[in-house]
Amino acid sequence: MNPTERAQLKDEIFRYFVEQQHISLATVEGNQPRVRPVTLIYLRDDFYVATGSGDAKTSQIQSNPRVEFSLLVEQGESRGTIRAECEASLVKDAEIRTHIFEKIPFMKEFFKTPEDPKYTLIKLEPKAFEYMKPGSIQSQKIKL
16 A cells, blocks of 8 residues: 555545544453443544543553554445554543643543543554555554
8 A cells, every 4th residue: 555545545544533433442451351332532633531440441551551443434325444553541630631621521521520530541552554445345554
């Protein structure tokens, strides 16, 4: 894939991301994968997941930061998928935590303030995407 095709593919993938959408997030506990639905937060070209500090995914990420998420995408009647291999990290930056807390309405349903010790913000840094375009049976992979 030449650089122009790679850039076009990346642009096509990123057009599917919106501020909030449901994804399946996979972490690892020991040697067992654990998959669960979560809300992906896409702001300022970065990906985040908010969760409870005591949730299993938080401790699993602290033990092994390699995660993957999957997003079902649709185009007309056709469906495809975007899978992202990511490095996850817990966000400590107060400005980012506050910005997301204030910007995302559901946050106040679960946490009292941006400083709430129960509030954990996880940043997902994609390293590669595997994209199966809606209507296709072939996937394409790009590394970032």
